[in-house]
Each structure stands twice: as C-alpha cells, then as structure tokens.
Amino acid sequence: MPPQNYSPNPHFSLVLTTPLQLKTKTGWKYSQAMGVTNKKSIAALVSVLITVSLLRLLWITIRTSTNTPITSMPPALVIACSSPRDCNKTTQHRKRPSTGQPPSFSNASALTDKEYHLLSHLISQRAPCNILVFGLEHQYLAVASLLNAGGTTIFLEDNPTKLGNADTHPKYIQVKEVRYKTYAKEAYKLLKHARKNPGCAPNSGLHDMPRCRLALTELPEEVYKTKWDVVIVDGPSGEGPESPGRMAAIYTASILARTGNMTNVMVHDVDRMIEKWFSWEFLCDENLISSKGRFWNFHIAKEVNSTRFCTT
Incomplete structure (x- = not known):
C-alpha cells in the first residue's frame, strides 16, 4: 500500500513543546534567583573578611603598643x-631612687x-x-x-x-x-x-x-x-x-x-x-x-x- 500522508497531531506537538518552554522559563527564573543569591553571598563574604581584617589589625596594634621597653639596669x-x-x-625587685625627673630619651x-x-x-x-x-x-x-x-x-x-x-x-x-x-x-x-x-x-x-x-x-x-x-x-x-x-x-x-x-x-x-x-x-x-x-x-x-x- 502506498504510504499515507502523515499529519502531526497539533495537541501532540503542544505536549512536546510545553515542557521545553517550562524548562526554559524555569531555568531563567532559577538563574536569575541564583544571581541575586550569589551577589548577596559575595557581599556578605566581603563584609566578613573586612571585619576580620579590622579586628586583626586592632589586635596587632594593641599588642604592639603594649610592648614594655626595657629600663636601664646596672x-x-x-x-x-x-x-x-x-x-x-x-630588675623588678630593685628599688630605684626617685629623682623627680622624667625618663631620659x-x-x-x-x-x-x-x-x-x-x-x-x-x-x-x-x-x-x-x-x-x-x-x-x-x-x-x-x-x-x-x-x-x-x-x-x-x-x-x-x-x-x-x-x-x-x-x-x-x-x-x-x-x-x-x-x-x-x-x-x-x-x-x-x-x-x-x-x-x-x-x-x-x-x-x-x-x-x-x-x-x-x-x-x-x-x-x-x-x-x-x-x-x-x-x-x-x-x-x-x-x-x-x-x-x-x-x-x-x-x-x-x-x-x-x-x-x-x-x-x-x-x-x-x-x-x-x-x-x-x-x-x-x-x-x-x-x-x-x-x-x-x-x-x-x-x-x-x-x-x-x-x-x-x-x-
């Protein structure tokens, strides 16, 4: 028998294309949401790093400023x-006479x-x-x-x-x-x-x-x-x-x-x-x-x- 002309079912075509369209739209929305989330995550990470750096700098400054210089000894x-x-x-236990003068340079x-x-x-x-x-x-x-x-x-x-x-x-x-x-x-x-x-x-x-x-x-x-x-x-x-x-x-x-x-x-x-x-x-x-x-x-x-x- 000669082949019969095939005409696609319009409803079947709709069924095939609808998931693709949904997938495309869903992916776009997902990527858009992820972009916003990534931006927020990066901003939060930068804030944390800056805070940690400032705290470390403050700790180093305090520690350096509290170094006790050596006083003169016999x-x-x-x-x-x-x-x-x-x-x-x-020299802590040795008493030094008080001269009333500021320490020398x-x-x-x-x-x-x-x-x-x-x-x-x-x-x-x-x-x-x-x-x-x-x-x-x-x-x-x-x-x-x-x-x-x-x-x-x-x-x-x-x-x-x-x-x-x-x-x-x-x-x-x-x-x-x-x-x-x-x-x-x-x-x-x-x-x-x-x-x-x-x-x-x-x-x-x-x-x-x-x-x-x-x-x-x-x-x-x-x-x-x-x-x-x-x-x-x-x-x-x-x-x-x-x-x-x-x-x-x-x-x-x-x-x-x-x-x-x-x-x-x-x-x-x-x-x-x-x-x-x-x-x-x-x-x-x-x-x-x-x-x-x-x-x-x-x-x-x-x-x-x-x-x-x-x-x-």
Whole structure:
C-alpha cells in the first residue's frame, strides 16, 4: 500500500513543546534567583573578611603598643639578661631612687621585645664578628656579652656619664669617646650639602673627606681599619634640635659598611624624621632586608668605588 500522508497531531506537538518552554522559563527564573543569591553571598563574604581584617589589625596594634621597653639596669646585671623580658624580671625587685625627673630619651627609646629579638638573632647568625655601635646602651652590652664573646665590639659614646663605667666591661668590649659637631636642627641643610658636594660621595673615603661636614673623621684609628660585620646606630640621643643628631652617625656607618664585606647596618628610632630621612638617603630602601618596630636592618655590599649611595 502506498504510504499515507502523515499529519502531526497539533495537541501532540503542544505536549512536546510545553515542557521545553517550562524548562526554559524555569531555568531563567532559577538563574536569575541564583544571581541575586550569589551577589548577596559575595557581599556578605566581603563584609566578613573586612571585619576580620579590622579586628586583626586592632589586635596587632594593641599588642604592639603594649610592648614594655626595657629600663636601664646596672652593669653588673648585664650578663644575667638573655632577653628584654629577663632584664625586666631581674630588675623588678630593685628599688630605684626617685629623682623627680622624667625618663631620659635613651630609656624612652629602648628596644622592645621584637626589636631585641631581631638584633640578637642577627648577632647569633654572624658571631663571632666585629660589631660597631653608635650609642652605649645596656641592651647592646647584653647582646655583645652573651653572643659575641669571641668577636670584637666597639661602642662610640658622647655622653660623659655613660663613659664613666667603661672599665667594667669585658676585654672584648671597648668603649670609645666620640664628639659630634653637627646638631639635629641642621639636618636639612646637611642633607642638601651632602647631595651637592662631590666630596661626600661614597668613593671618597672617610680619611679623604674633610670637605664633607657629615663625615666623622676623628674616630679612633681602629674604627677605620676594621672590617665591620654589624654597625648599629642608636646614638647620639638627638633628643632636641640643639642636641647632636644622628646624621653624621648614619652617614659614617654607610661609608664604613661599603668598605666591609656584606655589612648589616641597623638604625633605631626610624619613626623620627632624621633617622628615616638619612637612612633612605645613605643606606637606601633597596638594601632594607628586615625591620621590627622602630628598628631597620640594611644589608650593604662592598662598593668602595661607587659614586652613588643608591641605584634608584
């Protein structure tokens, strides 16, 4: 028999197309609902992350601000302190006479626990080594006594009161007097002077730099001859515009470091403008390898022939 003409049932066609249409409409509504839900979920997640970050920042700020600096201690107790916390515990039972005077700037800027640990960790890695310190503080004496007994540590101090106990230190620790001729109020003028004066370039050398006002050219001869592994700048006090500032100390430390062999230069109180300015200028941010609190640690390569301090 010849095939009969086939005419689709319109109702059957409707039955076939209706589920597809329903599926399409349902899917569109579902995706629309999911889009709204996803937006709400993302907004909620972002809010939670921001809240957690703020709480963490607040916790770090509170913890950092509550770090208790070390107060000064008698020289006889220096050896007994292995950390700032030990120093505090050791000196808590000792009664100090009340002078009615505010604490000195050196005590106010003493190393915190984190700063002390940064220093002691560095010294322990490089010891026995040669350490030069601008400023005589008990914390640095403790580190040198405990961790660098087989090396050499020289302190440069301008305060006559601190120089009075120089004979009580071990033989491998020396304390030398230094005199600063530049004052904190001159910092900006000295910075411009160093930038314009070719005699302040790092390849001039400290002995041949009489024209550079920042160069400390009257230090003990062994300071210039020694290849320093670590140089610490925490002196002079720089506690006022009429006091000697740390401009010359930071500059001289940068020159000495460039004659050594991968020298670490550590500058304290970098929250102050002079310390920050002169560290960036002569030690350079490209050499900054670590920091804790107000303590910056620069790693300076040997560059005796360089005409610039920083490459950028």
